[in-house]
Amino acid sequence: MRRLSLLAAALAAASSLIAPGSAAAAPTGCTASEADIFAPAAPLSGANGELLACRTVTLPHVPGDIPMNAYQVRYVSSDLRGKKVPVTGFVAVPKAAWTKSTHRPTVAFNPGTLGSGSQCAFSKQMTGAYQDAYEGDQIAAFLKAGFAVAATDGMGYVNGGVHTYMIGQNAGHSLLDIVRTSRQIPGGTLNTQGQVAISGYSEGGAASLWAAQVAASYAPELKVVGAAAGGVPGDLKLTAAKLNGGPFAGFLADAVVGLHEAYPALPFDELMNDTGRKAVADVKANCLFGTLGAFLGKKIESFTTAGYSLEALYALKDPAGNSWGQAVEEQKLGVGIGGRFSFAKWKIDFPTFQYRGALEEIIPVETQEETRRLYCKAGIPTQFKNDYLGEHLLTDGMAKNDVTAWISDRFAGKWMIGNCPLF
Template sequence: MRHLPLLATAALGAALAAPLAAAPAEAAAPAGCTASDDQIYAAGTVQGSPGDLLACREVTLAGVSNPPGNKAWKVRYVSTDAAGAKIAVTGTVAVPTAAWTKGGSRPTVAFAPGTLGSGAQCAFSKQLTGQYVDMYEGDNIATFLKAGDAIAATDGVGYTKGATHTYVNGPNAGHALLDAVRASRQIPGGGLQADGKVGISGYSEGGHASLWGAQLAKSYAPELNVVGAAAGGVPGDLKVTAKALNGAIFAGFLADALVGLHAQYPDMPFDELLNDQGRKAVKDATSNCLLGTLAVFAGARVENYTTAKLTLDQLYALKGPGGVTWSEIVDRQRLGVGIGPAGSGAAYEIGFPVYQYRGWLEEIIPHETEDATHAAYCKAGVNTTWTNAYPSEHLSTDWAAAQDVTSFLNDRFAGKTTQGNC
């Protein structure tokens, strides 16, 4: 379903993630893709290495319009959260049935979806199979498949039973995205090879995840041959995005961010600050998908959800264990900090070209933060191609750019060079 614009956003956090039920830790390596849905999305602790495939289930991509012939699987795999803990993450892998004829092994696009909502039913892997229809990126998936690319699409962290989606938490998003590629190569009969080139793609929330995947690729998954990344509609600075969303029609994205960041940082102050309206807001954010969340929170302001009527700036100033503030935690999610090209010695070395883009009529993510992320990449010397020329608003830019993104990544798969336009 195509509908209102998506994603993006902001600040600190609310809403405790429900603790996982105690259970024996899972081991990796399924004998076959015969897991049930309950097993894919189960709660529980995990063991193994990042990217280890824990379970898989062959599916049909009913949520993708007119895809080429393909085999697809829901997957459950090991990843790492921002605290370094091993966690289970879910996603989808799809491989075209037509032979790859362009030389070398078939490449894989690591795909991070845009905002779908934090309810358990909203997982991209469920929506791709038609279990719930509140998504808009089926055509993007089809475009990659038609180019012959395999897809490793993460749901992101927090769609297993009892968990909460850690919306716009950068390290979580980047880890989950890269680990989806690792897991895709372990599917029995999947046919994907370890030497296959990798491209990274995402828009809006997915764009935030895509650039975090690009920034973390060398340090977290050095064995992956990542050759390019594309990211659009990027909320590079969550504070800038939060300020614009608070009290606006798209405040639901801010609600998801508040809930999601606190899910990763449950020891930080929040739950004890909520009034009755705030406690209801947490339930609303964790039970709705995209359109429901936008409807419930249209025009909402964070000041109305705490007993002390705290503003965003006052919430940022609150301290948790060790004296860390919410402001510091939110700033950790900012893109373009500590980056540099290969060999630069930067904390995040990016040794491949990056394509960044936004729509000219963008109305959700402030232009200044999208433009600033692009400028930071250029200033750091990262090979960056940029366009803001799409005559479209937030969501429709995702579709308008789909073929350009596919072409950009497939040029990298073909070994073509690009100098960027910084």
């Protein structure tokens, strides 16, 4: 008996050394701690979307007291180079029975910009550690409609990580993989045959369209029926030029740090002056409004010893000859897309709903119109609405009922008539 006791103790000690991010067995219950969910990254070998850890939670910042089962999760995803990384988020399933089809559908959701500090993760904020998140009403609208919600935090919110803000494939992979994860919740009710819609606004809008673009190649088994994307920064160069030196320069700072994290070989640290080094620390420490306050009116030229402009930075190259400009261009939406039977790099065989506010003041209207044009040119059925009477942030809330209704129609199999221009 003593030998058995010693063996059991040894096995228990060994299992405690397996990090939540390693290739451990799938959890048999959602009993992880928040520390387990956000533990530092460790080597991974699991399948994309594999559930690594989960915990039962409530979502006090989703209004309406909607009866639901909710879980914070840690799961496997892949970055733009195919490296396995841990990602976090939450899954919420209404308790009310779903009666409109055989299997309850799921909305894959990416929030708008929340900031790059570890405390800003969407799932942390919705589960009670509120900073300045603003997407609770949209989550509530989906749940009231009976949809399950699989909401990703995005890559880089585990402890010691850096959010890869605005990196297209990273965002798209994270968003699709949490749908896979949602179907592995111990005792959960979501079925692999359930339909999927993708949704997001601003940063989340870009993530939504990136998920749409990579879905056929990255997650072909998912039954995606549509993608709703609002306030989309489709062209980061155009967006950066507008943000630089303005009241919303914090978004540009987030993007620069996110690009550096995703493309670490590009020159960065060696370019910085003291102001630049403090700027990087500010990005990594702050959530949305803290970042906007820290960078109000700041110009990119003030952060480097050589005073590089955006155009000068784009020309700088890593030892392999890849430039900052190329890295930025790789995030442009609508490039290389086509329908299911096309020879395009990214094949999309479902419709999109793209929208913006009439008083948009942050994301250039030109890039939002151009993203719509590129989708239409590629033959992707697209509805576009650009007359919400709000600026950037207000439009997110103004559109929530339209987004929910549009997704509901896709789940119901209704035909969508796009409004692409004839010429």
